[in-house]
Amino acid sequence: MASPFVLIALISLADALTPPYVELGPLLMAAPAVTAAFAGFRLTALVSVLAVGARLAVASLQHTVGVSSRDGEIAALAAGAIVVVVFTAVRDRHRRVLSQVRSVSEAAQKVLLRPLPDRIGPLTVASVYLAAEAEAQIGGDLYAAARTHTSTRLLIGDVRGKGLAAVGDAAMLLGSFYGFAHRQETLPALAAHLDGSVRWDPHTGEDNGEERFVTAVLLDFPDHGRCVHVVNCGHPPPLMLRRGTVVQLNRSPSAPPLGLGEFNGGQYALDKFAFEEGDLLLLYTDGVVEARDESGAFYLLTERLAAWGDCTPDDVLQCLRGDLLAHVGGRLADDAAAIAVMYAPPPRHPSAAQGAQPG
The missing domain is CATH 3.60.40.10 (PPM-type phosphatase domain)
Structure with missing residues (x-):
């Protein structure tokens, strides 16, 4: 559970300590991707918001907000995070449907x-x-x-x-x-x-x-x-x-x-x-x-x-x-x-x- 937050902290710290031309921000995409592997929609959405927020904070600290390349990088990170969150929501819905099907199947077996x-x-x-x-x-x-x-x-x-x-x-x-x-x-x-x-x-x-x-x-x-x-x-x-x-x-x-x-x-x-x-x-x-x-x-x-x-x-x-x-x-x-x-x-x-x- 802690691994996505540790990833965000380590990547953001490394990004803040390196020169602005070294772009480590895209690595933050790993945090919501890792979260989606074991957690549900809500936690994945929270990690995604934190990852984008951390990238904005580092860009503000380095005074690169408004630079087209850096803004495009942040937009790409946000778009990727949204895709992961939507995928997780759809997957969770399918899991709920499958769980209901299993319950009905087990009940039918017990009766039939x-x-x-x-x-x-x-x-x-x-x-x-x-x-x-x-x-x-x-x-x-x-x-x-x-x-x-x-x-x-x-x-x-x-x-x-x-x-x-x-x-x-x-x-x-x-x-x-x-x-x-x-x-x-x-x-x-x-x-x-x-x-x-x-x-x-x-x-x-x-x-x-x-x-x-x-x-x-x-x-x-x-x-x-x-x-x-x-x-x-x-x-x-x-x-x-x-x-x-x-x-x-x-x-x-x-x-x-x-x-x-x-x-x-x-x-x-x-x-x-x-x-x-x-x-x-x-x-x-x-x-x-x-x-x-x-x-x-x-x-x-x-x-x-x-x-x-x-x-x-x-x-x-x-x-x-x-x-x-x-x-x-x-x-x-x-x-x-x-x-x-x-x-x-x-x-x-x-x-x-x-x-x-x-x-």
């Missing part, structure tokens, strides 16, 4: 794409969202969870396209999921309902007239089934980590993405997989597996996941986040989202266990 609870029924869950745009917190990737009377249902998806239109489509699909997923209909019925929501929404794809769709995976975890039901709608298949081995859950051919259900007549295949205690299931969007490093190599998620076999869901996503950003050099080309799920039933109370013993 809330982090999943750490525990849902008998499941331990963790979630992460990485936006490709540095100033955006949300995009076209989405995830959600809902409870029924007997199970937990998860959704992860990726809206085709980018920008506000993709965010709007994601909000529409999430609202439809939350409104229907808690019912007792089958998972294929839920997929058909979501497909209709995307297909018949009048706002879908209205930004450019192109058809818009959503790749998605729907999962249902029965509370007492030790299994998981999966319906895949054109999305990268979930990965199951079991005792250090990673397998893809893609037994049946993938159905078309949501919004393109007319191509399969609204029929969705339901797959059932064992999901035992200690197994870890990873759901992700294509922003993870399509991430490239500087050489163009894709991120090898399956190999990375196999090395995290003893980690909790939260630890797995922390490792995934750091490893993925390191792979791409800190900047993703596409949004990325992931959910890690592990079956972890609550421990039985000792008294309950004793009461269950015969005799």
Whole structure:
């Protein structure tokens, strides 16, 4: 904070002690320029006024006021200071607008794409969202969870396209999921309902007239089934980590993405997989597996996941986040989202266990 004032004092002193034909006054322009680098409009304006005032004082002391060359020098200093002050004012305004945009984006994320609870029924869950745009917190990737009377249902998806239109489509699909997923209909019925929501929404794809769709995976975890039901709608298949081995859950051919259900007549295949205690299931969007490093190599998620076999869901996503950003050099080309799920039933109370013993 003191550096601009020190500059003005030192330059003015040196200018006053040198002969009038040695023009050091233009160096005073450094003071408002330095101030603009770290301060706002008001302090930059104050330093600019002090710099011009100091130059006038030195010119008065040297009796050079009225000399055309010296007056031109002072006018140039004043004009440069005005430019710096105007630039600082415009920059501060843009910063305020950007701060407001960030606040709105953060609020929208909290409402639209809330982090999943750490525990849902008998499941331990963790979630992460990485936006490709540095100033955006949300995009076209989405995830959600809902409870029924007997199970937990998860959704992860990726809206085709980018920008506000993709965010709007994601909000529409999430609202439809939350409104229907808690019912007792089958998972294929839920997929058909979501497909209709995307297909018949009048706002879908209205930004450019192109058809818009959503790749998605729907999962249902029965509370007492030790299994998981999966319906895949054109999305990268979930990965199951079991005792250090990673397998893809893609037994049946993938159905078309949501919004393109007319191509399969609204029929969705339901797959059932064992999901035992200690197994870890990873759901992700294509922003993870399509991430490239500087050489163009894709991120090898399956190999990375196999090395995290003893980690909790939260630890797995922390490792995934750091490893993925390191792979791409800190900047993703596409949004990325992931959910890690592990079956972890609550421990039985000792008294309950004793009461269950015969005799």
